[in-house]
Amino acid sequence: MTAGYIFSKVCARGGLNVFTATEYPSLIRGGHNIYHVRVEERELTSPIVLVDLLVALNKETIDLHKGELTHGGAIVYDEGTKLGEGEVRPDVLLYPIPLQKYAREIGEANVMMNSVALGASVALVDYDFDLLARVMRETFGGKKGEEIADANTKAARAGYDYIREHFKPTFGHRLRRVEALRRMLINGNEAMAIAAIRAGCKFFTAYPMTPISSLLQYMAANGRAYNIVVKQPEDEISVINTAAGASFAGARSMVATSGGGFSLMVEALGMIGGAEVPLVILEGQRPGPSTGMPTWTEQGDLKFVLSASQGEFPRVVIAPGDPAECFHTTMDAFNIADKYQLPVILVSDKYLAESARTMVPFDERGVGIERGAIATEDVLAATKDYRRYRPTDSGVSLRSLPGQRGGEHVATGEEHDEYGNLEEDAENRRRQMDKRMRKLEYVARELPEPKVYGAGDSDITIVGWGSTKGPILEAMRYLEADGIRARFLHLVYLSPFPAAKVAQVLDSSRASFMVENNKTAQMAGVIREYTGRKVQHNILKYDGRPFYPHEIYDAVRRTIHGH
Amino acid sequence: MTAGYIFSKVCARGGLNVFTATEYPSLIRGGHNIYHVRVEERELTSPIVLVDLLVALNKETIDLHKGELTHGGAIVYDEGTKLGEGEVRPDVLLYPIPLQKYAREIGEANVMMNSVALGASVALVDYDFDLLARVMRETFGGKKGEEIADANTKAARAGYDYIREHFKPTFGHRLRRVEALRRMLINGNEAMAIAAIRAGCKFFTAYPMTPISSLLQYMAANGRAYNIVVKQPEDEISVINTAAGASFAGARSMVATSGGGFSLMVEALGMIGGAEVPLVILEGQRPGPSTGMPTWTEQGDLKFVLSASQGEFPRVVIAPGDPAECFHTTMDAFNIADKYQLPVILVSDKYLAESARTMVPFDERGVGIERGAIATEDVLAATKDYRRYRPTDSGVSLRSLPGQRGGEHVATGEEHDEYGNLEEDAENRRRQMDKRMRKLEYVARELPEPKVYGAGDSDITIVGWGSTKGPILEAMRYLEADGIRARFLHLVYLSPFPAAKVAQVLDSSRASFMVENNKTAQMAGVIREYTGRKVQHNILKYDGRPFYPHEIYDAVRRTIHGH
Amino acid sequence: MVTKETFDTKLSPHWCPGCGDYGAWRATKMALASLGLEPHQVLIVSGIGNAGKMPHWVRTYGFHGLHGRPLPVAQGAKLANHELTVLVVGGDGDGYGEGMSHFIHACRRNSDMTYMILNNGVYALTTGQVSPTSEKGFVSKSTPEGSPETPINPLVLAIAAGATFVARGYTGKTEHLAKLIVEGVRHRGFAFLDVFQPCVVFNKVNTYKWYNERVYTLGKEYDPTDRARAFQKAYEWGDRIPLGVIYREEGKPTMEDETPQIAKGPLVRQPLKGIDIKPLMEQLL
Amino acid sequence: MVTKETFDTKLSPHWCPGCGDYGAWRATKMALASLGLEPHQVLIVSGIGNAGKMPHWVRTYGFHGLHGRPLPVAQGAKLANHELTVLVVGGDGDGYGEGMSHFIHACRRNSDMTYMILNNGVYALTTGQVSPTSEKGFVSKSTPEGSPETPINPLVLAIAAGATFVARGYTGKTEHLAKLIVEGVRHRGFAFLDVFQPCVVFNKVNTYKWYNERVYTLGKEYDPTDRARAFQKAYEWGDRIPLGVIYREEGKPTMEDETPQIAKGPLVRQPLKGIDIKPLMEQLL
Ligand SMILES: Cc1ncc(C[n+]2csc(CCOP(=O)(O)OP(=O)(O)O)c2C)c(N)n1
Ligand SMILES: Cc1ncc(C[n+]2csc(CCOP(=O)(O)OP(=O)(O)O)c2C)c(N)n1
Ligand code: SF4
């Protein structure tokens, strides 16, 4: 996998845009692993199925992927691999090279093969070897890494030279360095982690689980430098309760998990709702039910996340669509959680979390930290009769933090009066429920409306939420090329639900398409619940793979043109 | 509380209909406890607020409830309690009696007071003391109970005689024995437990939690006689996983919990969905969020139960409306779980679970046991290539049970092929998802449609689900008396959702009312999601109390008549 | 000056008359007073159960969370503000049933807090079912024919799990219990107290009488630092049951010691403004 | 006649080359064969993790459930059909992290099954985070500066929790491990095996070499029935680490013994037709 990453980075450094996607089974070694790198000069938002250059470290890879090769595409593979007559289309260029041989000569064969192939690929696309060497040094370098970096560079050089020496430059795809803004190669997890750090998250807990493990690791790696307490407790129940305790005590806190772990957090979710503790919760989806397909992608948890936990309490749910949105919505999430003293759930998925792409560094302007109504000791001293859960217009009451003189109270998920005392009186119950739920009215006013992309005057609407943004945007380009001008309604802030805007867009649509990475069109259901409108056509995919733009394009076109 | 129960039982024995309701705080002793007994000759389906005879063991009770007394109502209380001038309306009859004195003379004062008051009440309504004595003997009797029964009967006699001797028979309400069918005094928990036993539930696990603790206790008490293994494991996660293991091994299994415990079961719910293990799960609702008001009632968990757990899998959700429906739907639940190899969730609430009422013994005719596609060793021997998860038309595959030769396989919540082997292939994934979800189409065909009660030709529709049935039926009688003929659409089988029927009824309604014991009108949302129809008016209550018929009546009448 | 009454709330507890929880309540207030703590310096975290209602009746900060989950909440709060004195109160169902896993892991983590289980051998708030400490054969609503399971031994488990302070108290001996709490709070690290708490309503086996006939207080001659002896003592049961500090290990670093992020001051006091993420973004360029 | 190969599946395991799990896999098949069991008589229950994939590669009945939850599933299955030989396999994260509570309670319940933890001191399937048995200071992806926590001692905990058979195996000693499994299955009651399982990818501390230099097999002279000595043995760590049966208690009734409902035969064989609920309804009249 590292080779794919290095290749991507080398392209990014040369000013190119990159979109990567990984596929790997829930195994540690062996099994079939894919690192898909897409490179263009223009901005990219999605992976595609087609492959120009296939680097195959074994025969299986050729068998599985030769069908994806474009006309004039190429395969780089080990010279020992025998391809039978007609096994590969005649238009495909073949580059058998001594991957194994060179690799073995230089070091641990399995690892070095990647580097030989990497060098060969750079040669094939006629790109900059020095850049490759530099990125390799950065990646493998560090304290003990010198040697490793040297060996890998040597291996890459061997592959590079072999291509130069043995093949004519017939491969039709070239990459060249362009002058451009410097771009990060970043995935959703990294974007959220950086946002959390920037937002002043001081307490982060998680239990390992694909696809958020790398976020946990990112936080752990940076915890010391940024003074963030990062802990991996005994289970997810502990994860969320520990974070609830830290947040109650005043630290901005976040947890991350996937569906299975979220299931275990559901009880505490209601508790923090009832006790009015701010918390940011990341739910990185993967295909269910249950353990399902742990290393693949899906958007199957929407309704679950919207309604998890017994009883009724306010929550905010946000599903960003790309790393930049991951950054901004995560910053937002911390502010909303604090200002409204409620749980904010960020929803991502394996595809968004782990697909790296190039992006310019995030714009930090206008990104503030708002902690909402937290008392000071002075305020408390001036308050005769401090009531933690005093009903207010907005439903938000003044929070005191343990340690503050005069703010003593009990926070609890059991029904309570304004002071936090247990109370089961009917009138009090209504008052406290109303107070809590009222927050949603206020929060709804400040949440951004869903964005509409593309031809605003079109009456063909594609609706999507969260991570399908990229594939849909790309599909729109295909449609446009085909004469179909569509607009795209992208839902990011999902709860409270932006019913008015959605209804308005749907009402002005002649044809509407719901694109969802699940089987039951969950968002279409939510839309109908809140607007009464039915999105006309569902484009659904639930095989663990993300959407490819052409699938959306095909489905829309077929419906519009009838073929 | 026992006194209220005895009084109810005495009435039931005399051929009268009884509806009881209890209110108690989440405390063990002290706090304010109410046992509300409603008695009439006709069938009763709901509690009401009004009180004809208030038995007040302390002053607080009089203060809190005197407003509920009907014209000419009466209070039985201790002669030591002083009532100030004008404290009680002049039309209310007062019966101060030496509750404490007699009680202390006979035994443990707190307990005996109840019996003295009980005797007094029976005298006041001019009912049968011998019947009271008999029921007391049954209730307190048993091995060591003789003495206790004697003492209590003596106390009751003292109260009875005191009324007879000291007061004129001016109290306007009399009870008389009538000839009638013998009726059980039964609540929802008991009805479900009896059904489970009858259905051949052989394995029952639960962790104590209001309002299902008494069901656990009922099962435990009868476990030995009916050879049912009843266990209380360390937590709810263990509860459901243990039951999953037992069911996988072939025992009909059930678990019971309330929202908080259900939250902890959510992860395993998806697992049994994915592994296709039959299981009956009772979720007894109480007001949330979180611990909320543990001993009160609410219908706040609907959406949660409908969408709990990550990913998509088939489930059936059933919300019976009264003890008879509890009995029949629970029997059904076991059959559906087995036939379709999926989780069936029964939804009740504190009100349904713990309010006892009179009902004729359940009709067991037509109640069969269907275990669905379970292999025998012979079948397995004849099967060359047994595939546990073989896709079929109905989505249901042949189950083998551990111990059966030739049926070896792995059941798992991870995605798998037809044999149960782990498999992440896209095509296989779609096939297995489709297979599992297909069951819902088949199950939908056999589920009973929602019933419509009342004037079928009316265009005023009240919609309710689960336990609001009784209060709505009674409210309809009030409305009818007022000239408003309404019909009542009662939803019991909630998922898969009976969209066609609901749409049809709503489309033929001029005015529609959603009655729900929650704040956000969850069922109204579900209806809109599946039918696009909006129920026009929401009648909601979320203060922990069940609906009283007059509240529904008032709300409907006000809307219809505009005042 | 703080006194026991400093910690009184306007409301008074509503446990049953005679309930052992009152003893624990008094002992807690006595201990806090004798430690010279002020209400705002103390956080009491609890789960759900009769025991779990404690924070409502001791004037300090309180967090009354979920059944079985007070320990994680407490550890989070402590890490966020380690200047707080953190007390955790739970029931035997809460702590040894639903919350067992957190208990074992908290022991090994050695967070600096005091964990007190009011052990009445029964699920009391849910009106009388078997608990993990109910004796074998215990007749309860959920075990009408007697509990088939061997109860856990919380002290043995705590030592085995690595707790550095393991003690047993009894609500019938309030002053002794108060002293144990004081010792527990003073101990640097995770202090665990299993407290015999008679439930006068649902446990008719382990009554005041039953305890009074059996318990004795460990004297000076007992050395709690020897683990092997501590195990032996912790297994002592039957006619004579020891109260006091059963095991103690000094000097082990606490969870907070092991968290360099808070070495210079509580997490909650760290400034959030101006956090520079440029280096992070640069790494990705 | 059954042989080790009887338990082979069509698919072969896909653990990493050199993974200790292969040793456990071979040992399991050897043990089942030497017990003379047929595939359909055996149920292997597992959680999620690399270890948890075991049932897919041993031809018996299998239940591959949730991370941390195999023990409850196994206990339910055993109660439903106690004629089954039940084996439970999990990882250290699975069994001592997520599943700790079930472990402690299973020990005291003494259900007649064999519980084997393939302990590699790391979360391997999730590619290398700290686990409850990782040594203090263990550098992992989630503890880049070394784990701050003291690891648990599974053997000590099991004894403390009341397990009646507590042993340690090592996948590097397959035959010995197979014998331990056989002994575990033969033991009436809950047999617990903590098994050293080198993860060649993510645990560079506890390698084959590391183990080989330290482990020794307990000989006949060691008497595992003395609990105090067993504790001592279970604490032995460092240069010399014992393998074998550390603790054993015979004669304690099993969970199944304590369940009169199954005294006459497995629950699954009880007839469901004609159950008479009239008496129950009559009680309510
Ligand atoms: C998840 C969950 N399960 C069950 C309950 C119901 N419940 C409330 S208190 C309690 C047991 C209380 O027993 P214990 O912890 O021993 O405390 P005690 O009342 O005896 O002091 C239970 C099971 C709950 N609140 N939450
Ligand atoms: C509830 C839940 N949380 C997290 C995960 C992700 N997960 C899968 S395997 C695993 C850890 C595996 O470690 P271990 O149990 O030690 O097994 P190993 O892979 O080392 O054999 C985790 C955390 C999960 N599947 N379910
Ligand atoms: S039920 Fe028991 S534990 Fe609860 S308050 Fe009453 S005596 Fe105390």
Ligand code: SF4
């Ligand atoms: S990652 Fe470790 S435990 Fe998992 S299969 Fe590979 S070597 Fe074995």
Ligand SMILES: [Mg+2]
């Ligand atoms: Mg208790």
Ligand SMILES: [Mg+2]
């Ligand atoms: Mg492991």
